[in-house]
Amino acid sequence: NQSKTLERLDSDAQKLTNLQITIQDLMKKVDVNEKNTKGKGVEFDEAKGQLEASQETITKLFDANRKLMKNVEEGTLSSA
Numbered sequence: 001n002q003s004k005t006l007e008r009l010d011s012d013a014q015k016l017t018n019l020q021i022t023i024q025d026l027m028k029k030v031d032v033n034e035k036n037t038k039g040k041g042v043e044f045d046e047a048k049g050q051l052e053a054s055q056e057t058i059t060k061l062f063d064a065n066r067k068l069m070k071n072v073e074e075g076t077l078s079s080a
Contacts, residue, residue, distance in 0.1 A: 023054050
């Protein structure tokens with residue numbers, strides 16, 4: 001049971017890594033498009049804000065995942 005839980009948490013960490021890479025790619029594309037249009041439209045600001053918020057959420061999820069993995073490995077997983 002513990003190994004299955006660790007496998008699932010590891011899989012989730014991989015998915016978060018993929019999401020993080022996708023967000024970084026999108027940020028680069030937004031920057032390139034913003035420079036190419038030589039403007040600072042509201043759309044670019046909104047997109048950047050949403051991508052930054054997504055990045056923060058992923059970071060929080062990484063931290064939670066890391067804590068869960070540590071707890072499972074130590075056998076201290078609680079329902080709290």
